[in-house]
Amino acid sequence: MMRMKMAIVGLGALGSQVAELIKGELILIDRDVVEEKNLERQNYRKEDVGKEKAKAMERVKPYKSIVADLNHKNIDILDEAELILDCTDNLYTRYLINDYCRKTGKGWVYSGVIRNHGFVMGIRQGDACFGCVFPDSRSLDTCDTAGVELEAIKKIAKLQVRVVDSILKGDFEQKLIHFNLDKGETALKTKKRADCKACKGDYEYLDGKKEITSIQHQCSDLYVFFKDIDYDTLRDKLGKKGEYFFYENLTIFRNGRILIKADSLERAKAALDRIIP
Ligand SMILES: [Zn+2]
Numbered sequence: 001m002m003r004m005k006m007a008i009v010g011l012g013a014l015g016s017q018v019a020e021l022i023k024g025e026l027i028l029i030d031r032d033v034v035e036e037k038n039l040e041r042q043n044y045r046k047e048d049v050g051k052e053k054a055k056a057m058e059r060v061k062p063y064k065s066i067v068a069d070l071n072h073k074n075i076d077i078l079d080e081a082e083l084i085l086d087c088t089d090n091l092y093t094r095y096l097i098n099d100y101c102r103k104t105g106k107g108w109v110y111s112g113v114i115r116n117h118g119f120v121m122g123i124r125q126g127d128a129c130f131g132c133v134f135p136d137s138r139s140l141d142t143c144d145t146a147g148v149e150l151e152a153i154k155k156i157a158k159l160q161v162r163v164v165d166s167i168l169k170g171d172f173e174q175k176l177i178h179f180n181l182d183k184g185e186t187a188l189k190t191k192k193r194a195d196c197k198a199c200k201g202d203y204e205y206l207d208g209k210k211e212i213t214s215i216q217h218q219c220s221d222l223y224v225f226f227k228d229i230d231y232d233t234l235r236d237k238l239g240k241k242g243e244y245f246f247y248e249n250l251t252i253f254r255n256g257r258i259l260i261k262a263d264s265l266e267r268a269k270a271a272l273d274r275i276i277p
Contacts, residue, residue, distance in 0.1 A: 001168050001169055002167075002168045002169070002170065003024060003025075003168070004024065004082040004083045004167075004168060005024075005025045005026075005027065005080060005081050005082050005083075006022065006024055006025065006026055006027070006081055006082070006083045006084070006085055006164070007026070007027040007028075007029060007077075007078055007081035007083075007084050007085065008022070008026060008027070008028055008029065008085045008087055009029045009030075009070055009078075009084060009085065009086055009087060009088055009093060009097065010029070010030055010086065010087035010088035010089065010093070011028060011029075011030035011032075011053040011054060011057050011087065012030075012032070012038070012042055012053070012087065012088075012089060013041045013042050013113070013148060013153045014087040014089075014111055014112075014113055014153055014156060014157055014160070015028075015030065015053075015085075015087030015088075016042045016043035016044060016053070016057060017043050017153060017154060017157035018085060018087055018111075018157045018160055018161060019043070019057050019060060019061050020043055020060045020061070021157060021158065021161045022061075022085070022161055022164060024168075025063055026061050026063040026064070027063065027064045027065075027066060027077075027078075027080065027081050028054045028057050028058070028061065028063065028064070028065040028066065029054060029065075029066045029068055029070060029077065029078075030052070030053040030054045030057075030067065030068075031067065031068060031069035031070075032052070032053050033050060033051065033052055033053065034048040034049050034050065034051055034052075034053055034056050035049065036049055040150075041148065041150050041153060043057075043060070044056055052065075052067045054066055054067050055067065070088075070093055070096065070097075071096070072096060072205060072206055072207065072208040073208070075096065075100050075206065078097075078100060078106075081106070082106060082107075083106065083107050083108065083109070083164065083167065084097055084100075084101060084106060084107075084108035084109070085108070085109050085111070085160065085164065086108060086109065086110045086111060086112075087111060087160075089112070091134075092205070092210070094110060094112075094130055094134075095130065095131065095198075095204075095205045095210065096205040096206060096210075097130075098123070098129050098130035098131055098198055098205070099198050099203040099204070099205045099206035099207075100203075100206055101123065101125075101129075102125075102129055102198045102199065102201075102203070103201075103203055103206060105125045106125075107122065107123060107124040107125070107167060108122075108123055109121070109122045109123070109160055109163050109164055109167070110122075110123065110130055111156055111157075111159070111160040112156075113148055113152050113153055113156040114148060115148060115149065115152070116149050116151075116152050116180060116181040116182065117152060117178065117179060117180040117181065118152055118153075118155075118156035118159075118178075118179055119156075119176060119177065119178055119179075120156060120159040120160050120163055120176075120177045120179075121133065121163075121174070121175070121176045121177065121190070122163040122164075122166070122167055122172055122174060123174065124167065124172065124174070127174040127190065127192075128174065128190040128191055128192045128193070129192075129196060129198050129199055130198075131193070131196045131197060131198040131199065132190070132191065132192050132193040132196045132198075132199060133176060133190050133191075135193060135196065149181060151181055152179070152181050155179050155181070156179060159177055159179060159185075163177070174190050175187040175188060175189065175190065176188040176189075176190050221261055221262065221263055222259055222260070222261055223259070223260045223261075223262060223265060223268035224257065224258070224259055224260075225257075225258045225260065225268075225272055226256050226257055226258070227256050227258060227272070227276055228256060229252075229256050229258075229276060231252075231254045231256070234252070234275070234276070235252070238275070247275065248271065249261045249262060249271055250271060250272070250275065252275075258272065258276075260272060
């Protein structure tokens, strides 16, 4: 079994489980503080409330902790890690880690969980990358762990640890693993995409070009998107004027920021898709 220094990015529902399960030297990275509402689904105790998650997690793993919001400017905090474990809940960070790993040749393991299901995929140099498999940055993103079942979180955490073990043992073979509490586990084949930017060395996220075009949304009925838009063409097409305009339940700004009032992310995305295909 190989030994690798690993970094866990994100210590929420998934990362706090993975940190406890994983064996080996760890760097723990998270920007948040433990809140009372986290205790139900995240691996923290009452006495951790108010502490930074990265610091609180040192209790289970007495390794290096870094309190930071990973972005293209501070990504060198990953430099001492040899394998990166994504336990974040946002796409921007995943594409960023993907760029970083393509550039440095490091491996990483993506994991994501929402409601009753989730995905895990290990990515080494030579494999299909995250951008090859998920080229569309409009894919679903989770907002809060409130909508995620604890059993799904635990299963995805175990699957991520299993993938890490297979990388360390040297018998890893890339697959996109999907797990659903009702249907169980399925493994999907992955394929490199010839037009994948990260694989071609065009690191849009690492270079900071995508900082404001990634999808984000808030835990409310207001969803915030950043899109590459041709503002003037779109505004003229919809018969609007000005530096921003309202259209149905959307507010669209020149810099590509789009606010959408909707009762679910799906509806917000549907509204977005109607005007920006
Ligand atoms: Zn790729």
